[in-house]
Amino acid sequence: xxxxxxxxxxxxxxILTVLAVAIIYTIYNNATKDKFEVxxxxxxxxxxxxxxxxxxxxxxxxxxxxxxxLNFWGTWCKPCAKEMPAMDRQYEVFKDQGVQxxxxxxxxxxxxxERFADQYGLDFPIVIDKTxxxxxxxxxDPLPTTLLINPDGEIEKIxxxxxxxxxxxxxxxxxxxx
Amino acid sequence: xNNIICACGHENPEGTVLCGNCGRPLTKEAKDxxxxxxxxxxxxxxxxxxxxxxxDKIWNFFSSVKIGVTIIIMILVAAxxxxxxxxxxxxxxxxxxxxxxxxxxxxxxxxxxYYELGLSDLYGSWWFQTLIGMLGISLIVASLDRFxxxxxxxxxxxxxxxxxxxxxQRLFALGESVxxxxxxxxxxxxxxxxxxxxxxxxxxxxxxxxxxxxxxYVNHVGLIIFLFGVMLRALPGFYVDETMWIREGETRAIPExxxxxxxxxxxxxxxxxxxxxxxxxxxxxxxxxxIASNYxxxxxxxxxxxxxxxxxxxxxxxxxxxxIQVNKPLKFDGFAVYQMDxxxxxxxTMHFVLxxxxxxxxxxxxxxxxxNPETTYDLGNGSSxxxxxxxxxxSGFENGEPQTKSPVPxxxxxxVRMTTPETPKGETSFVAIKQTVEPLGxxxxxLEFQNVDTRDVSGLTIRKDKTLWILALGGLIFMIGVAQGSxxxxxxxxxxxxxxxxxxxxxxTNKNWFAIKKELDQVTEAAQLPxxxxxxxxxxxxLKKDGEKSS
Numbered sequence: 001x002x003x004x005x006x007x008x009x010x011x012x013x014x015i016l017t018v019l020a021v022a023i024i025y026t027i028y029n030n031a032t033k034d035k036f037e038v039x040x041x042x043x044x045x046x047x048x049x050x051x052x053x054x055x056x057x058x059x060x061x062x063x064x065x066x067x068x069x070l071n072f073w074g075t076w077c078k079p080c081a082k083e084m085p086a087m088d089r090q091y092e093v094f095k096d097q098g099v100q101x102x103x104x105x106x107x108x109x110x111x112x113x114e115r116f117a118d119q120y121g122l123d124f125p126i127v128i129d130k131t132x133x134x135x136x137x138x139x140x141d142p143l144p145t146t147l148l149i150n151p152d153g154e155i156e157k158i159x160x161x162x163x164x165x166x167x168x169x170x171x172x173x174x175x176x177x178x
Numbered sequence: 179x180n181n182i183i184c185a186c187g188h189e190n191p192e193g194t195v196l197c198g199n200c201g202r203p204l205t206k207e208a209k210d211x212x213x214x215x216x217x218x219x220x221x222x223x224x225x226x227x228x229x230x231x232x233x234d235k236i237w238n239f240f241s242s243v244k245i246g247v248t249i250i251i252m253i254l255v256a257a258x259x260x261x262x263x264x265x266x267x268x269x270x271x272x273x274x275x276x277x278x279x280x281x282x283x284x285x286x287x288x289x290x291x292y293y294e295l296g297l298s299d300l301y302g303s304w305w306f307q308t309l310i311g312m313l314g315i316s317l318i319v320a321s322l323d324r325f326x327x328x329x330x331x332x333x334x335x336x337x338x339x340x341x342x343x344x345x346x347q348r349l350f351a352l353g354e355s356v357x358x359x360x361x362x363x364x365x366x367x368x369x370x371x372x373x374x375x376x377x378x379x380x381x382x383x384x385x386x387x388x389x390x391x392x393x394x395y396v397n398h399v400g401l402i403i404f405l406f407g408v409m410l411r412a413l414p415g416f417y418v419d420e421t422m423w424i425r426e427g428e429t430r431a432i433p434e435x436x437x438x439x440x441x442x443x444x445x446x447x448x449x450x451x452x453x454x455x456x457x458x459x460x461x462x463x464x465x466x467x468x469i470a471s472n473y474x475x476x477x478x479x480x481x482x483x484x485x486x487x488x489x490x491x492x493x494x495x496x497x498x499x500x501x502i503q504v505n506k507p508l509k510f511d512g513f514a515v516y517q518m519d520x521x522x523x524x525x526x527t528m529h530f531v532l533x534x535x536x537x538x539x540x541x542x543x544x545x546x547x548x549x550n551p552e553t554t555y556d557l558g559n560g561s562s563x564x565x566x567x568x569x570x571x572x573s574g575f576e577n578g579e580p581q582t583k584s585p586v587p588x589x590x591x592x593x594v595r596m597t598t599p600e601t602p603k604g605e606t607s608f609v610a611i612k613q614t615v616e617p618l619g620x621x622x623x624x625l626e627f628q629n630v631d632t633r634d635v636s637g638l639t640i641r642k643d644k645t646l647w648i649l650a651l652g653g654l655i656f657m658i659g660v661a662q663g664s665x666x667x668x669x670x671x672x673x674x675x676x677x678x679x680x681x682x683x684x685x686x687t688n689k690n691w692f693a694i695k696k697e698l699d700q701v702t703e704a705a706q707l708p709x710x711x712x713x714x715x716x717x718x719x720x721l722k723k724d725g726e727k728s729s
Contacts, residue, residue: 012237019318022409023311027304029412050489059487076571076582108585111551112568129489131439133431137488142273 039139041157045070045149048134050104050127053114058102058127061153067099067175068149069168072140074106075116079162080144084120086165090172091124098151098177104129106143151177186340196220198331201343213713214346216686219335221327240312240319249313256309260300263292314405317398325395332388338381338674339684347672347684348691349698353708355681363705364673371697373671381674391688393663400656407648418513418642425524426633427549429480429491433640435513439480439494445520445634448472473517475502475636479510502638512642519637525587527631530609532557532596535624541598543628548587560599563625567593572610580608596623669694671701683707 039046045068049059060068071087073080084103091101101124105113108128117126129135138147146163148156148171156175163171182190188199195208198221203209214220223241239245263285271280281289281298296303344350357363361382365375373384411417420433422440429441449468452460463469480494500508507514525548532541542557548570555563569582572591580591591610597603601622608615609625669687671694676682683702687694691712698710 009231009233013233015318015322016233016236016315019311019315023308023314026311026409026412027307030302030307031304046488048488048490074585076585106585109550109568111553111565112570112585115567127489131429131431131489131491133439133488133491136431136433137436 039155039158041155043155044153045147045155046137048137050129050134052125052127053110053117056125058125060102060149063100063102063149064153065098065151065177067151067172067177069099069101069172069175070138070147070149071101071103071144072106072135072138072146073103073144075108075112077143081116081120083144083163083168084122086163086168088120088122088124090165090168093169094172094176095124099172099175101125102127104134106135106140107132146171148175150175191222193222194220195222196343197340198334199336201336201339203342203346209342211346213348214343216688218324218328219331221331223323223327237319237323240316241323243320246313246316246320249309249316253306253309253313256297256300256306260297263289263298266299269298310405310408314402317402321395321398325392328391332391335383337376337378337383337672339672341676341682344672344674344682344684347686348714349683349685349695349710349712351681351683351702351708351710352676353680355706355708357706360681360705360707361673361675364701364707367701367704368671371700373669382672384671384673385669387666387668389668390662390666391668393659393661393666395659396662397656397659400652400654400659402652403655404649404652407645407652410645410648411643416644418640420640421518422638422640423521423635424475424477424638425635429494431488432513432515434642435511435640436488437482438497438510438513439482439491440515440638441478441480442636443476443478443499445522445636446472446474446476447520447522447634448474473504473520475517475520475638476500477502477508477515479508502636507641512644514641516639516641517636518639521635521637523632524635525590525630526633528590529628529630530563530625531628532561532563532598532623533626534600535622541623545631546592548590551592560597562597564595564597564604565592566595566606569610592625594625596621596625598623667693669697671698673707681708683710685710 045060047059047061049057051057060070069087071080073084075081087101087103091099095101103122103124103126105126105128107130110128113126113128116122138145142160144162146159148159150156157171159167159171182192182194182204184190184197184199184202184204186197186200186202188197190198190204194204196202196214196216196219197204198219201214201220203211203214203220208214208220263281266277269277269280271277277298278290278293281293283289285292292298296305300306345352361377361380364382365377365384368375368382368384371386373386376383376385418434422430422433424430424440424442426442426445429439432438432440448471450459450463450471452463459469476499478499479497481497482488482490482494486493497510498508502508502515502517504517507516509515527545527547529543529545531543533539534541541559541561544555544557544563546552546555546565551565551568553565555565557563567580569580569591570587570589571582571584572589573581573583575581580593589611591608591613593606593608595604595606597605605621605623606616606618607621607625608617609627611627614624667687667690669685671683671685673681673683683698685694685698695712701707702709
């Protein structure tokens with residue numbers, strides 16, 4: 001009798017646990033959906049190649065061993081324009097310490113992007129995602145969104161929205177190779 | 179735990195109403211009843227048996243039908259409240275902050291509370307999903323708790339039941355049989371009526387349609403499969419519902435379909451022609467103006483080569499060319515791309531003439547591609563126009579700097595330097611639609627707007643649903659359960675010879691008493707059984723008489 005009692009207890013515990021886990025998992029998934037469905041902190045950053053304004057190809061995996069400050073932006077986006085000069089200043093500080101900036105423009109014309117880079121005197125490489133395929137791969141929304149990728153090629157942090165110069169310096173410090 | 183030991187010696191679990199062996203009523207209430215309560219065969223609901231640990235308490239909570247019904251009512255009420263204000267999907271705001279502000283601005287405090295409680299995104303709110311999950315648990319636990327004892331007691335049922343069980347059945351007879359070989363004749367007749375007949379010295383049990391008792395549980399299994407399918411939609415890879423806007427001539431990565439690209443060749447909007455349409459439609463066309471007959475996007479589907487990375491789009495492989503029309507989606511690899519929306523005539527190219535303001539003399543024309551403008555436009559004969567700035571969606575000046583509010587050329591504006599043989603140093607002009615500013619003084623030349631080329635934009639929806647067959651399966655099983663429980667009846671007839679040579683007859687069905695009476699009539703006639711009485715009928719007739727008297 002004691003045996004069946006124990007068996008029943010185990011079966012009931014098992015059924016209730018499985019159901020509870022299924023429900024919690026579903027709710028968790030629904031709650032985090034739309035924000036970053038595929039990518040999260042700790043995931044490997046999907047590789048891509050894009051061409052910059054000088055016609056040079058930039059492949060993410062070529063920067064392994066360096067920290068990559070991956071910024072998605074557009075010329076019409078005011079917060080993007082605001083943080084770019086600060087990014088440029090920090091780029092000057094960190095570029096010799098193994099931190100690279102890749103600024104990915106979302107499908108605008110070369111003319112607009114070049115004009116923007118000239119106007120703000122930006123030195124870091126700016127690439128244009130003409131087909132929005134990198135934007136899709138990273139599920140970017142809204143602009144600006146910045147991903148910090150550590151020297152191992154893993155996502156260290158995802159920043160949605162504008163950053164101050166202090167933030168930028170702090171983030172770059174985070175992904176600086178030892 | 180206290181087992182109840184019946185007079186026949188059978189041990190029944192606590193909570194049993196009718197002995198699992200002989201059918202004797204076990205509780206005082208059951209003994210007082212004139213008719214036995216045959217629900218679940220009088221077996222104990224499993225949950226009532228043990229109630230000690232916390233797990234048993236949770237189990238018992240979900241096993242209760244009252245709790246189940248309460249959950250259903252809560253879901254219904256929440257869903258009803260969810261229809262009072264529009265859901266987030268239909269609200270013109272995209273970020274969380276905008277949405278919150280929208281509800282408060284438009285609907286006041288009520289809107290704010292509505293949003294805070296998650297009623298604005300009902301199906302996405304954690305508490306609604308919790309309720310649905312609890313309903314799922316309730317379905318499973320309550321079904322298990324009832325199905326297993328019912329299954330066991332029907333499987334183990336005895337042929338001979340105690341007289342106290344027999345006389346508490348609604349159809350009951352006790353008396354002499356006039357004929358010979360009563361049980362054999364009954365058996366033959368019952369078999370003819372397609373009953374399964376079991377005989378045991380001096381007793382007979384005929385049964386048919388037992389499977390109809392499983393109807394509700396089959397039905398619940400269907401519901402659970404359905405809920406499981408809905409749950410799967412939350413997992414990546416099972417369900418995609420995205421929109422994309424694509425302009426004629428553009429190639430774009432398809433959202434949520436990694437490695438696939440779509441190029442729009444052409445968007446086509448056709449309308450019914452009054453001349454060619456049937457006469458019946460002629461009137462309608464006259465009344466409402468134009469009526470669309472076709473929305474279509476001609477596309478080319480590309481796939482990137484295995485080795486290619488996102489961003490590498492030089493050598494995409496063409497998969498197929500297709501025309502997407504309403505209800506005729508482009509299908510590939512489990513995805514379907516539907517024609518959903520469109521915008522006509524977005525600006526694509528603007529044509530200008532460089533002309534002398536005084537004489538009107540033209541120095542040549544230029545076309546600025548708004549998607550990919552060039553830096554310099556050489557007009558020959560020593561004249562050129564240099565683009566200094568391009569603002570596709572010009573929204574005004576800020577600190578003397580022209581601003582654009584989006585990357586879409588809704589209101590293009592240009593800052594240009596015009597150089598002619600007459601003005602070799604160049605003149606600067608800001609050119610926008612219906613607006614020209616000459617920031618560095620009066621110019622001799624101007625860019626004169628001629629005309630525009632436009633292109634159309636297609637709004638497409640990308641869908642993938644790997645849960646559809648699960649939902650269909652769940653629905654099918656649900657319907658089978660409904661049919662099983664509704665259109666079939668579980669009928670049983672017991673006949674036995676008592677010690678004093680009389681015959682006891684009892685019959686039970688879970689529904690449709692009319693049919694079992696007709697069958698019992700036939701058996702009674704064939705085997706000359708004592709005439710049965712419908713004990714509920716007589717009871718209700720008595721009640722009726724009472725009622726008549728008192729009224």
